[in-house]
Amino acid sequence: MNQPDVISLTPTPDDYAYTFGGRPPLVTVRPGSIIELTTEDCFGGAVRGVADLPSEVCVFPYLNPVTGPVAIAGAEPGDTLAVHFVEITPARDWGISSTFPHFGALTATHTTAMLHAPLEERVWRYDIDVAAGTCRFRAREGDFSVELPLDPMHGTVGVAPAAGETLMSITPGAHGGNLDTPEMRAGTTAYFGVSAPGALLGIGDGHARQGEGEVCGTAVETAMRTTVVVDLIKGGAPAWPRLESDRFLISTGSARPLEDAFRISQHDLVTWTGDLLGLDRLDAYQLVSQAGLAPAANVCDTNYTMVAKLPKELLGRVRAYDGLHDRLRATAAAYLRHR
Amino acid sequence: MNQPDVISLTPTPDDYAYTFGGRPPLVTVRPGSIIELTTEDCFGGAVRGVADLPSEVCVFPYLNPVTGPVAIAGAEPGDTLAVHFVEITPARDWGISSTFPHFGALTATHTTAMLHAPLEERVWRYDIDVAAGTCRFRAREGDFSVELPLDPMHGTVGVAPAAGETLMSITPGAHGGNLDTPEMRAGTTAYFGVSAPGALLGIGDGHARQGEGEVCGTAVETAMRTTVVVDLIKGGAPAWPRLESDRFLISTGSARPLEDAFRISQHDLVTWTGDLLGLDRLDAYQLVSQAGLAPAANVCDTNYTMVAKLPKELLGRVRAYDGLHDRLRATAAAYLRHR
Amino acid sequence: MNQPDVISLTPTPDDYAYTFGGRPPLVTVRPGSIIELTTEDCFGGAVRGVADLPSEVCVFPYLNPVTGPVAIAGAEPGDTLAVHFVEITPARDWGISSTFPHFGALTATHTTAMLHAPLEERVWRYDIDVAAGTCRFRAREGDFSVELPLDPMHGTVGVAPAAGETLMSITPGAHGGNLDTPEMRAGTTAYFGVSAPGALLGIGDGHARQGEGEVCGTAVETAMRTTVVVDLIKGGAPAWPRLESDRFLISTGSARPLEDAFRISQHDLVTWTGDLLGLDRLDAYQLVSQAGLAPAANVCDTNYTMVAKLPKELLGRVRAYDGLHDRLRATAAAYLRHR
């Protein structure tokens, strides 16, 4: 095996993308490359303390900046882009969460339109301790405080959409984007169907941790130092983003209402499982029905996202994508040993 | 502490209920009683092999038989019924799952009405090995087979509904009913708001195991031998069923669309967490948003059910319901030691 | 033709039903009978002016009183009950509308659960002028006032539900109930599938008029003097309530999310149209797609209701239910001439 290229990508403020699609690549890399990159938080770093209200310090549509796009040489529509997360490390010792007017699962929004005044806009600042692996929640009213485990992840990972569309980075969909699932952590490989030459990968929206559903609309948002390995499978584009961890096959679906996000993710997992195990469609439906997990990813974004998970131990010796996840794990391990 | 009453409840075929509400109790027990009961599977035991199609051998509305109702002496509307699951053990060495015409998450149904012909009705028979803790899936086409871990639970647990309603046992709602969440396993305490004198508890729909979402519409359905401890809290009725395990507070929501089930469960968990920790509403919203889990329960029944989970370690020394779960755990342990 | 029986039904306060199902009939009538009945408004008459807040003067679950049940002799499960509305006349010179905490389309509710405080509970009192055919809206803030045309109708018309269920009168469904469609006016025939011996018809919730969707949750609510003719078709029970006016075939669907209510109503209209015209399913789908109307009925109740309408002129000489609507129109005309 040749040594992989190692590319460093640190955007300047003007480099950030706020859409998937509609932009030329910042850089083009070869399949197999390792990319060391940095990401800004979803507020563009403008919210630094509890007095910084997002609706005042952020300017729509300059929200949720994404690092990229990165073109992958040779990627063509119909191919499959694999993105393996080697490391995701908070770049600051603090993170921010907030409510935001008309955004979140338990509030009226611009589409779930109601006559209520917005909920209070409130900011929480978390202390992040990377060494201890914790972040600290402090109530704004009263003095309650508690440590939560760090579980760094990226909310936004995706490629240029199909049909020439350009979508805001806060929208999750068939192209990936703002899936906001805690499964997108180090050790996971994400697979995206390619719709534009070069695929045009973007990564952003780091979360020090996130509950399932991202109920209030934001996670513990922070800047990240992240390393990924990218690789290319010719053909085989999945209709919706897939993830693979050491233990699970994971399908995603992003739509409204939430049952459609569920249906998409389950339909894809049934199809994927059936293809891997040589099961007919109903047998795969049955197996996934009894063995699968189905947590919410986000129930706050412009589409909602559900994930569908199957334990890989059910696969026996069968490997998805011919074992690519294991090979990317090995590449990652070698990189971490030798840097 | 006095010795608890131990009541045995083995229904005859005519004893089963097919609704919550609308029936007198089979038996009345005192708070604190232990009830050893048996349940039939959701097919009433009529599906015994792959040739028994549910639409042919079952007669609507005699589906999903429930053992009960059990009246709890002294229970009045506004009270809280606690039901702690001591043991749930498959009573057969086989279980059944099936598709059913116009039922399930990935099919047109009577309400998600479409012009498609129904999917094939197909039955799977699982071998259950209680000692080994496994059940075996066998594909109907081809010879694929795999063992899955047993994780016995009850899909249907509830009380008489409010407002004088009588609801089919397959409907989940504010009264409980067919929640179909794998969290309803041994070691869990369920809390229900009481709406009718005696509460009128019913339990049924045992699952040897179930995936999250119960995608195809049925789990590994089997008859059960189950032991519960019931207890009564005067007042404090939760609006929607709550569960508590050793590790989690769990709120449920049952509604359509699925985001409303999500909203109900999250709203309840936010309220519950805030009440326990003395947090204001927005601080509790924030904490649940970062620390909560949100798996699907069922996305196939007449209402869909989501659960919202908070790790109890965040509560410090605070205990829900004044520590009732721990006391019922102790009662259960004593029972298991001495029987 | 024999003279039809004419039955008068004026409930005492204790006579009102608050559910469909779960009650013996007040009276049994023969098919073909004319029933002159009175109904109370959805507040039970307790809201008489703008200072009477429903949440204070009404007692849950004693909302939405229904006159009935009326048993129709000979009606058996699987039959079709026809209810033709001869006259619907406001019994008062005033009507009431109001917002209600956590009820309505543009507010958080108990199922679309959010952290907002309820909207203001506000009552409007309309002057009703039956002779002029108008009701007058008066703004509560400022002095704006405008006359609206009277269009009297019943929000709640239905029979005992299937499967032994008892449902609150505010729930619309396959049994009818609180459909809240302005199509349920004088001159319309409604068809219900019978699920219990005698069908057990109930009628209530008179509206002096109602916008489509019943957005704020209540219409111009008033007591009514109403005359219906009931008739019985052996067999042929529709899965969901159907209506027929002089100009339209009308199917209803009641479910959540709203697209499922739409799907049910359209599916039924496609089936009905295809059966009447001898079209295959796809041809009927096509014809309804180009010629149908699809207004909202209610988007506020525990299920939402959509209606699907087809102009009867497309049917040529074909008549639904063998021309029953026309015969009931004739019966109604004779009654109105001779009383």
Added chain:
Amino acid sequence: MNQPDVISLTPTPDDYAYTFGGRPPLVTVRPGSIIELTTEDCFGGAVRGVADLPSEVCVFPYLNPVTGPVAIAGAEPGDTLAVHFVEITPARDWGISSTFPHFGALTATHTTAMLHAPLEERVWRYDIDVAAGTCRFRAREGDFSVELPLDPMHGTVGVAPAAGETLMSITPGAHGGNLDTPEMRAGTTAYFGVSAPGALLGIGDGHARQGEGEVCGTAVETAMRTTVVVDLIKGGAPAWPRLESDRFLISTGSARPLEDAFRISQHDLVTWTGDLLGLDRLDAYQLVSQAGLAPAANVCDTNYTMVAKLPKELLGRVRAYDGLHDRLRATAAAYLRHR
């Protein structure tokens, strides 16, 4: 008043747009201009008879071609573009409708994902008689045939979206797009919020007629000769497209689930009515609740669309947008008299 410019716009095959946004204008016109334009049908004219299956003769994403974009000189983000439809005339004596795999309200789709095989793809060809004002449906199975009234309209009318997005022309949203409401007929004025310099108007998807909901996914699709007057209001951009006819104010909402489309449209109509009549929010909510109409536009596209209508007679002498609709009517009448 100066004579308005009259611009003719007949696209070549390469001129058609398949998105809103992402394209430079074909032409720039002054506010007040009359534009005589032609549009191709949603199939790009490739389906000419019942043997031409859309999935075979059309190439994704080259569906639903749009004539434009037309830039309006001086239009800036935050302004309001008014588009008055003077004439919409079928340009052919035939139109096409069809089912399409995984598209429509009564079928599994890519987002309402299910395990069913697609419904049959079937094409219907309608004869259009502009002089008689009819189009003729012919069943594909059997010999049923019936004339339907022509009611020409445009399914797709919109401007460049906000936030730099580029959206497929088949998506309805806040920018307009594929609203697919029969209200978009001659005599109607549509109002769009401007998000990009020049507004970038596009018009396409002519329908000889359409049922409410566009249930099967397509209307009676045909090429059109259409004349519009465009005008510009500085500022006042509505959040969602509005329409105005001689008789109604009409708000639109496009979202999923369908109740959110309903909520958006009702919320906008409440706000609009309140602003025009000087009513507070709850009084406007009440008035719209009793006086409004709420038909489905489409329940098949990537977002669903509902419209909310208020009779203008309730406004007394008040005129929306300072009477612009009446002035555009007059311009249209003068144009029609003098051409």
